[in-house]
Amino acid sequence: MTGIAESGGVLRFLTRRRNEGRIHWTDVATWMWLISGLILMFGPVIWLGLSSLKTRAALTEFPPTLLPLATKEVRVEGFANPLPLFVVKLEDGTERELAQVRRVGIRARMVDPADPTKTFDVPIEARTAVREVSPAWENYTEPLQRFAFVRFFGNSLFVTIVATIITLIVNSMAAFALAKYQFRGRGAIMAFIVSTLMIPLSVILIPLFMVINGLGLFNSLWGVILPTVATPTGVFLLRQYMLTIPDEMLEAARMDKASEWQIYWRIILPLTAPALAVLAIFSVMWRWNDFLWPLIVLSRQELFTLQIGLSSFAGELNVQWHYVLAMTFVTMLPVVFVFGLLQRFITTGIAGTGMK
Amino acid sequence: MHLLLAPVRWLMHLIGVPLGWVQRTFGMGGMAAVFLAPNLLVFSVFIVFPIGVNVWYSFTGGAALFPAGRVFVGTEQYDLLLACDSYLDPFSCRQDRFWKGVHNTAFFVVAQVAAMVAAALITALVLNREIRGRGFWRAVFFFPVLLSPVVVGLMWKWILLRDGALNALLVSLGYQRIEFLTDPQWAMFWVIFVSVWAHLGFYALILLAGLQAIPHDVYEAAKMDGTPAMRVFWRITLPLLWPTMLVVLVLASIRAVQVFDDAYVLTGGGPGTATFFIVQYIYETGFAGAARNLGLAAAASMLMALVLVVLTLAQLGITAWRDRQEGKR
Amino acid sequence: MSDLVLSSIRKSFGTVDVIHGVDLTVTDGEFVVFVGPSGCGKSTLLRIIAGLEACTSGDILLDGRRVNDVAAADRGLAMVFQSYALYPHMSVRQNLSFGLENARMSKAEITQRVGEAARMLRIEELLERKPRQLSGGQRQRVAIGRAIVRRPGIFLLDEPLSNLDAELRVAMRGELASLHKRLAATMIYVTHDQVEAMTMADRIVVLRGGRVEQIGPPLELYNRPANRFVAGFLGAPRMNFLAARPAGRDLILADGTRVPVAVDLAPVAGQDVTLGIRPQHLRPADGGGIPATATLVEQLGSETVVHARSDALGALIVAVPGQVRLADGETVHLAFDPADAHVFGPDDRALPHVETAGA
Numbered sequence A: 001m002t003g004i005a006e007s008g009g010v011l012r013f014l015t016r017r018r019n020e021g022r023i024h025w026t027d028v029a030t031w032m033w034l035i036s037g038l039i040l041m042f043g044p045v046i047w048l049g050l051s052s053l054k055t056r057a058a059l060t061e062f063p064p065t066l067l068p069l070a071t072k073e074v075r076v077e078g079f080a081n082p083l084p085l086f087v088v089k090l091e092d093g094t095e096r097e098l099a100q101v102r103r104v105g106i107r108a109r110m111v112d113p114a115d116p117t118k119t120f121d122v123p124i125e126a127r128t129a130v131r132e133v134s135p136a137w138e139n140y141t142e143p144l145q146r147f148a149f150v151r152f153f154g155n156s157l158f159v160t161i162v163a164t165i166i167t168l169i170v171n172s173m174a175a176f177a178l179a180k181y182q183f184r185g186r187g188a189i190m191a192f193i194v195s196t197l198m199i200p201l202s203v204i205l206i207p208l209f210m211v212i213n214g215l216g217l218f219n220s221l222w223g224v225i226l227p228t229v230a231t232p233t234g235v236f237l238l239r240q241y242m243l244t245i246p247d248e249m250l251e252a253a254r255m256d257k258a259s260e261w262q263i264y265w266r267i268i269l270p271l272t273a274p275a276l277a278v279l280a281i282f283s284v285m286w287r288w289n290d291f292l293w294p295l296i297v298l299s300r301q302e303l304f305t306l307q308i309g310l311s312s313f314a315g316e317l318n319v320q321w322h323y324v325l326a327m328t329f330v331t332m333l334p335v336v337f338v339f340g341l342l343q344r345f346i347t348t349g350i351a352g353t354g355m356k
Numbered sequence B: 001m002h003l004l005l006a007p008v009r010w011l012m013h014l015i016g017v018p019l020g021w022v023q024r025t026f027g028m029g030g031m032a033a034v035f036l037a038p039n040l041l042v043f044s045v046f047i048v049f050p051i052g053v054n055v056w057y058s059f060t061g062g063a064a065l066f067p068a069g070r071v072f073v074g075t076e077q078y079d080l081l082l083a084c085d086s087y088l089d090p091f092s093c094r095q096d097r098f099w100k101g102v103h104n105t106a107f108f109v110v111a112q113v114a115a116m117v118a119a120a121l122i123t124a125l126v127l128n129r130e131i132r133g134r135g136f137w138r139a140v141f142f143f144p145v146l147l148s149p150v151v152v153g154l155m156w157k158w159i160l161l162r163d164g165a166l167n168a169l170l171v172s173l174g175y176q177r178i179e180f181l182t183d184p185q186w187a188m189f190w191v192i193f194v195s196v197w198a199h200l201g202f203y204a205l206i207l208l209a210g211l212q213a214i215p216h217d218v219y220e221a222a223k224m225d226g227t228p229a230m231r232v233f234w235r236i237t238l239p240l241l242w243p244t245m246l247v248v249l250v251l252a253s254i255r256a257v258q259v260f261d262d263a264y265v266l267t268g269g270g271p272g273t274a275t276f277f278i279v280q281y282i283y284e285t286g287f288a289g290a291a292r293n294l295g296l297a298a299a300a301s302m303l304m305a306l307v308l309v310v311l312t313l314a315q316l317g318i319t320a321w322r323d324r325q326e327g328k329r
Numbered sequence C: 001m002s003d004l005v006l007s008s009i010r011k012s013f014g015t016v017d018v019i020h021g022v023d024l025t026v027t028d029g030e031f032v033v034f035v036g037p038s039g040c041g042k043s044t045l046l047r048i049i050a051g052l053e054a055c056t057s058g059d060i061l062l063d064g065r066r067v068n069d070v071a072a073a074d075r076g077l078a079m080v081f082q083s084y085a086l087y088p089h090m091s092v093r094q095n096l097s098f099g100l101e102n103a104r105m106s107k108a109e110i111t112q113r114v115g116e117a118a119r120m121l122r123i124e125e126l127l128e129r130k131p132r133q134l135s136g137g138q139r140q141r142v143a144i145g146r147a148i149v150r151r152p153g154i155f156l157l158d159e160p161l162s163n164l165d166a167e168l169r170v171a172m173r174g175e176l177a178s179l180h181k182r183l184a185a186t187m188i189y190v191t192h193d194q195v196e197a198m199t200m201a202d203r204i205v206v207l208r209g210g211r212v213e214q215i216g217p218p219l220e221l222y223n224r225p226a227n228r229f230v231a232g233f234l235g236a237p238r239m240n241f242l243a244a245r246p247a248g249r250d251l252i253l254a255d256g257t258r259v260p261v262a263v264d265l266a267p268v269a270g271q272d273v274t275l276g277i278r279p280q281h282l283r284p285a286d287g288g289g290i291p292a293t294a295t296l297v298e299q300l301g302s303e304t305v306v307h308a309r310s311d312a313l314g315a316l317i318v319a320v321p322g323q324v325r326l327a328d329g330e331t332v333h334l335a336f337d338p339a340d341a342h343v344f345g346p347d348d349r350a351l352p353h354v355e356t357a358g359a
């Protein structure tokens, strides 16, 4: 009896290390990967956010500061404009905060803000600027006012919303027919739709451009929207989902005198809502982020989507990084917002459908 | 909600009126046609018809946009594209930019896919462990997937500039600055790095789903046998994950062949043609600049399509094979 | 409330023939049950009547009008599905009113009909709930309610009780029967459960392999089954079948026992026949009869079911009313009234009984 109990104890001792006890090297590796992932994935975004709040002058500094800093300024009696504040090492070795009145060559004339009658004349190496966090919000407000970014934003919004609505309707209708009707050539149509997966837009740019021109859709947001609304992935995803709706439900509706159109929009659409939501999220992501095709279709600036506007703005000879960074952040914001809201839904949706 | 739905209802009702007539006149078959029509119309006009036209364009020359104005030139465009003394040396080709693009793309596909699969696999393995806050970590790695290529490109460009954050870090550590974006090798490295960064989370999620489909008891049996962690990985995890890995490999390759936008924003194809890829060649040949040549661009895209079709068929084959394997189990 | 005539209905799915010519007349207000083993075509026949499936040939007449080409929605029938097929995204009230709205009925009328059906089925408190918030029995009521509000000519029910637990099934059986009386409606009910068929039907239609085996009131089918299949299908425990050979007016069983039967054996003289005798009609006799060994005795209280074996005859089941003391392994002699015997010819058809003066 005791022998068995003892060997049980030994076994537990031998296996404990693996289960709960000491830390295994894989645990260390796991956390190292996670932490470096966190830094690598979020670092650039945070850096972008912080940089977008720096003034134009602060952006040219090297090495850059982490936070958007600006020299602190104080109002001093007897001076019309606010004066920049410095910490000055005086000749007697003491340090004082003084405001600079003016700089002459290698010397600067300083004044004590507390007592404006006291002035000092110091070498410029002896002073360092007092800086405080001061976000340059004008990086955001100015391009939105001066340039057409609000317009770009509106165009992107229009394209995204309209394309997504049409995508959902057109694809769900086709999926319904392919899932719930028996007709000759159904398999062929399905195979045909899936096979177009092989030909991405980047392969048919030239003829598609011709078609868009022929239809008079060049330089029209509809030219951006229409070619993208029939996605094979969408049809496929929705059809798979609709196949799980029992046929008896449709038959019950037919007995209830519902027309086929009513069955589609009053029974099928509500019941397909989860799959429609997944497709909607992806459609929003795709259309918001589209670059190459809008770049080809849209040549007039007032029609630019945010992505095109941003890249053309960033591509100008004299890159105004303070504006570019702010607008990049703005462009990113809706997607980040949607992701924050629907994170779990999106990641499980992707894992389930493998689409992107 | 009800108020919001009222116009929708009304609209659907309105659409239903003519459709009711269709259903009475043509029966269920007619309705199937009605439901399919919009999709097939868009498909035909914007995908199928262009595919056909693309073939025709690749055999024509001239500057006209519409087929009527284009002259048949036979395989001239292909001959031009394929005219090379040695395919290993782009500068011995008449279309040296095209071949530079082919070389760069081939290199990119191999390097990026390898790096991507390795990183995604490690990430998936890590996320599959019993870690605290798994949902959060999953989101961390996935989040860049949603960002647009323009945003990704600009964000990294800002970091990699001569006076950017990365160089500041190097200097503070006592190193020299590096011209990340104007040195050809470094530029290619960063194009690959950024593209892995942006898409890693997507493939990690697919692999994670594959990992989670591996039955738990297999691991428990291995644990009972006292199998070391690395051995568990090589002898159990990897073989069972292999079908998913294949799908990821092909999917990643299909995307990598089409590399364009994030690289374009990051480096503009430069320095020189160091990060110049096929899609950029098609874009520039067909649309940018005065000397645009639609026929040549169409021919180039036909060659690219060939690669993509092969890859996609491989993927479909693998998927079918995997389904059969699962059916056997 | 309509009557229905099916004549020579045939149905094939591709090359597979599923219904092989069914003729049937259902009169107004009747409760007809289709019963048969799984896969025999009951649902298919019901769906043909409903209009959800087109028949390959034959005519369907509703109130004398041929409705083969009339769409399901326009036949004025209602169907209760086995899975209930409730619309999961609609409340109970919406489920009930959906069909009425489609028929462009006035709001007031809809409210009135839904209220009436809800009262009848006692689901008034459930009207605002979604189907997933209901129990199985409640869902069942809603499914029936959805048919009731339509006031259909004929109710078609496809195994409506098969998803309920045993207790609920018995309760709902009663409710359905009383509902049928109250509505005075024509109902066609599909089931594979012979108890349901026996307890509810005015007339039973026994189907096998897409053919009608027999049509008639429950007791007629029970007492005078037309063939061996119907005899075996109806009644529990199952009828005993014993190989036999006619000898004059009697039968000789495989073990040599000679038993008298009230059946005209002249047509099958010299051929192998089957003796059918229900477990309830066998009784232990003091002497004579068929000898067998009890292998299992089930005491149900109200009756005793004895499973017995005889080397020559095989297994036999006997159901004796009351409580009979009997030990396993004990030998029993079994006897029966000749009038209760069924004899099936080599073609499995039942031979006609003779009314003997003595019996």
Ligand SMILES: Nc1ncnc2c1ncn2[C@@H]1O[C@H](COP(=O)(O)OP(=O)(O)O)[C@@H](O)[C@H]1O
Residues within 6 Å of the ligand: C013, C016, C018, C036, C037, C038, C039, C040, C041, C042, C043, C044, C045
């Ligand atoms: N849509 C169909 N296609 C092919 N065969 C079918 C179809 N529906 C039913 N069947 C076949 O018809 C036979 C009868 O089916 P059914 O009427 O559902 O039987 P049950 O009596 O169990 O309700 C079965 O053998 C079934 O396999």
Ligand SMILES: [Mg+2]
Residues within 6 Å of the ligand: C042, C043, C044, C159
């Ligand atoms: Mg059935």
